[in-house]
Amino acid sequence: MIEETAVTALAALAHADRLSAFRMLVRAGPNGVPSGEIAERLAIAPTRMSFHLAALERSGLVRSWRDGRRIRYAAHFEAMRGLLAFLTEDCCEGHPEICGIAADACGCDADETIKKTQQARALAPAGEETR
Numbered sequence: 128m129i130e131e132t133a134v135t136a137l138a139a140l141a142h143a144d145r146l147s148a149f150r151m152l153v154r155a156g157p158n159g160v161p162s163g164e165i166a167e168r169l170a171i172a173p174t175r176m177s178f179h180l181a182a183l184e185r186s187g188l189v190r191s192w193r194d195g196r197r198i199r200y201a202a203h204f205e206a207m208r209g210l211l212a213f214l215t216e217d218c219c220e221g222h223p224e225i226c227g228i229a230a231d232a233c234g235c236d237a238d239e240t241i242k243k244t245q246q247a248r249a250l251a252p253a254g255e256e257t258r
Contacts (some may be wrong), residue, residue, distance in 0.1 A: 128213040132187065136210050139186035144171055145179045149188060152202040159201030161194070 140146050147169050152160060160168075166176035180200055183189035187206045191198050219225040 128209045133210055133213045136186045136188050136206070139182050139188060142179065142182075144169065144175070145183055148176070148179055148200075149183055149202065152189060152200055153204075153207070155201065157201055157204070159191075159199040161197040161199050162191075163197065165200065 140149060148165055151165060151168065162177060162180055163173060165171075165180070166173045169176070171179070180189065180191070184191055184200070188203055188210070189200050190203045191200045193199075
């Protein structure tokens with residue numbers, strides 16, 4: 128994950144309503160939750176919730192699809208794991224075992240994460256910082 132993507136994702140989560148919605152979607156799993164139900168369960172006006180869900184979707188942390196007449200939203204788990212891996216990648220002054228709990232929680236494969244990060248760095252345009 129490149130730094131700009133991480134900043135966008137963290138900015139999307141930096142609002143209480145969006146964070147609550149994202150946590151609900153994480154709990155719901157891959158089947159997601161209809162937008163109206165999210166708004167109802169969080170006691171947020173549907174139009175306001177749509178605004179927040181759109182911000183989460185633009186960040187890449189949430190995906191949506193049409194289910195009949197409803198729009199369902201679900202956490203994008205690969206993006207979430209990527210963000211967690213990005214945040215813990217260089218942790219603990221070269222002692223990654225300290226951050227093992229974070230890696231275990233997100234189902235991250237440390238070797239695979241390092242490999243993907245190195246690939247992203249190699250593909251990033253000149254001058255664009257990746258971590």
